[in-house]
Amino acid sequence: MATNRTFTMIKPDATGNGYIGGILKMINEAGFRIVAMKYTKLTKEAAGAFYEVHKERPFYGELVDYMSSGTIVAAILEKENAVADFRKLIGATDPTKADEGTIRKIYAKSISANAVHGSDSDENAAIEGNFFFSNLERF
Ligand code: CMP
Numbered sequence: 001m002a003t004n005r006t007f008t009m010i011k012p013d014a015t016g017n018g019y020i021g022g023i024l025k026m027i028n029e030a031g032f033r034i035v036a037m038k039y040t041k042l043t044k045e046a047a048g049a050f051y052e053v054h055k056e057r058p059f060y061g062e063l064v065d066y067m068s069s070g071t072i073v074a075a076i077l078e079k080e081n082a083v084a085d086f087r088k089l090i091g092a093t094d095p096t097k098a099d100e101g102t103i104r105k106i107y108a109k110s111i112s113a114n115a116v117h118g119s120d121s122d123e124n125a126a127i128e129g130n131f132f133f134s135n136l137e138r139f
Contacts, residue, residue: 005035006082006119007128008090012070013113015039020073023116026103030089032077036133044068050131053124059112066112074132083125086118 010023027034042050047067054060079085091102095114098105108115119125 003122003125004078004080004082005122005129006077006079006086006125007117007132008075008077008086008119009067009117010073010075011067011113011115011117012072013109014107014115015071015073017107019107019115023103023107026089026106027077030079030085032079032082032086032089035076035078036129037073037075038132039071039073040132041071042068050128062112076129076133083119083122087120090116090118 008027010020014020014023024034044064047064048055051060051063051067054063057063077086089103091098091104093104093114094111095104095108098108103116104114119128
């Protein structure tokens with residue numbers, strides 16, 4: 001059953017280019033409520049652990065280097081059908097394939113510098129949210 005929460009990160013390309021406000025505005029206008037939010041920088045170890053599911057992929061090293069290269073904004077978002085609706089809002093992983101009007105179409109530069117992360121399942125949304133925020137039941 002779909003839950004009503006998802007997890008996102010605004011990635012270093014977007015934070016570095018001053019897109020945090022624009023991205024959060026799109027998230028709010030699409031009906032998501034911010035449940036928890038953190039502005040931080042990942043160490044290589046933390047980025048590696050967060051993306052461990054991809055460790056056999058050829059782009060893993062690049063992904064870890066990139067995600068630890070600058071500041072990020074991590075957030076838990078709430079809305080009915082949150083995981084699927086947020087993936088629609090952000091668009092395809094590769095911004096050249098993202099639909100018009102999606103966050104990645106507007107703000108992303110490349111497949112690795114793709115502005116935002118969005119959880120791909122309810123299970124991963126809970127795991128990823130727990131990675132950044134403890135005592136989630138408080139939120
Ligand atoms: P994200 O939604 O954060 O989840 C995994 C990330 O890996 C993805 O966004 C991309 O930024 C990155 N990624 C996926 N495929 C590739 C690829 N072929 N080359 C580089 N990075 C990739």
